[in-house]
Amino acid sequence: MTTIAIVEDEPKLSALLSDYLQSAGFETRCYDNGTLALTELSEQPVDFILLDLMLPGTDGMEICRTLRKTSNVPIIMITAKVEEIDRLLGLEIGADDYICKPFSPREVVARVKTVLRRSAGSIEQAGSVDGFDLNESAAIVRVNGEECSLTSVELNLLKTLHASPGRIFNRDQLMVRIYPDNRVVSDRTIDSHVKKLRRKLQQLDSTNEYIHSVYGIGYKFELNS
Secondary structure, eight states: OOEEEEEOSOHHHHHHHHHHHHHTTOEEEEESOHHHHHHHHHHSOOSEEEEESSOSSSOHHHHHHHHHTTOOOOEEEEESOGGGHHHHHHHTOSOSEEEESSOOHHHHHHHHHHHHHHHHHHHHHHHTOTTEEEETTTTEEEETTEEEEOOHHHHHHHHHHHHSTTOOEEHHHHHHHHOTTOOOOOHHHHHHHHHHHHHHHHHHOTTOOOEEEETTTEEEEOOOO
């Protein structure tokens, strides 16, 4: 059974969400403190996280950033601060979706099911890339037994794209992941890194274009259809 963590410091809202999700067939765990939630979720992973933005202890953004370093667990951010939405989307901290308060619990259940279906599709597609292996600890990509080393920037770029097959990342989103120190770089810099990474992948496998350009938007990872 799918287990969903509800990280929300409003007890009534947390209980309401838990009731609706359990009625929909999910198991739930509730946390009202960000620091405690981060510790326990790191040690005892769940299948999905509903994450409030404003929390005592560690806030939702920091929890999301920290978890994304080691996990691709689906995350929906919950916020009452409308002005934060641009930051959630612009910084692209790794959340899969967001919901603004006030909301209908039924809408939350529907959004959870939608993100779960989307995530399951990505996992299935990722698993179908026969012979493609990304060794992050060694900074090596291996395709059909042939391998090459990656720079730290190329590794972060490929790791980001490969973790979400079919998802389109714009250049700003890639900048945040490639340069965690938030340095300012131009769009041309991202394009240059993509070009170099493509060249390396092409040398390993000339039959597939793993990194696809989406005109006017950015890039995505997938096999040729």
